[in-house]
Amino acid sequence: MADSETKTAATPNGSVPPTPQLRPLGQYIRDLSFENIVARKPISGEVKPDVSVQVSLDAKKRGDNDQYEIIGKFTITSKNKESDDTLFVMELEYGGVFATSNVPNEQLHPFLLIEGPRQMFPFIRRIVADVTHDGGFPALNLEPIDFVSLYRQGIAQRQAAAQKSEETPSA
Template sequence: MAENEAQQAQPQMRILGQFIRDMSFENIMAQKGAPTDSQPDVQVQVNLDAKKRGGDNNQFESSIKLNITSKAKEGDATLFVMEIDYVGIFHIEGVPEDQMHPFLLIECPRMIFPFLRRVVSDVTRDGGFPPLNLENIDFIALYRNEIARRQAENESAGTA
C-alpha cells in the first residue's frame, strides 16, 4: 500500500503538443545586397513563460522565446535577426503546488528545447547562413537569476 502511494506521488508529465506560436527571420545582409561570408558574432536572449491552460486542470503551456542577433565580428553589421516563440503543451500530474512554477520553467523547457534547436538550425540554414546550433541552455540558472532579479526589484521598490 505504501508503494502505491509513493507511485501516485511521482510527478508525471506528457507532452501533448508543441508548436511555433510566432517566428520572424530577417536576412539583413541579403536585403542590403551584401555578401554574407563574414564571421558572425551571435547573441541569444532567452525568455521563458508558462501558464495553466483553460478547461483541463492538468494542462499547462510552457514557452521559450528567443531573440537571436548575428552581427559581423568586423564592422558590426547585422547579418540576421531571428525571433521565435516556441510552445509546449503539457499534461502534468503529481507535482506539488509549491514546485509547479519551477517545474514549468525548468523541466518543461528542457523537454522541448531539442526541437526548438532543430527549428533554429533549419531556419538559419534555409535563410542562407550556416546552421546555427544553439548551445544547451541551463534552465536552472535562468530560473534562479530571474527569481533573484525579481527579489531585488521588489526590495528596491519597497525602499523607494
C-alpha cells in the same frame, strides 16, 4: 562494486511518493520571424559572426485541469564582430501544452519553467538550425541551455526589481 540501486525518499508511513510527471500534449510554433539583413545590405570584407541568444519563459494554466501552456521566446541576433553590422535577426515563440501529475503546488512553478523547456529544446534547436540554414547562413546549432540557471537568474532579477521598487519613495 556496489549494486546500481536508486535510493528514493520514503514518506513517514514507508510508502514511496509518486514521481512528478510532465507529459507533452502538443508543441507548436506560435510566432516565427527571420530577417536576413545581409540580403538587403551586402557586407564587404571578412565576416566574423557574433551570435547572441536571449531567452524568456512563461507558463500559464489552461482551464480547470492540470494542463499548462509553456511559451519560450528566443531572440537570436548575429552581428559581425569587426563592424558590428547585423547579419540576421531571428525571433521564435515556441509553445507546448503539458499535463502535470504528482507535482506539489510549491514546486509547480520551477517544475514547469525548467522541465517543460528542457523537453521542448531539441525541437527549438532543430527549428533554429533549419531556419538559419534556409535563410542563407550556416545552420546555427544552439548550445544546450541550462534551464535551472536560467530559472534562478529570473528569480534573482524579480527579487532585485521588487527590492528596488520598495526602496524607491513614491511621490
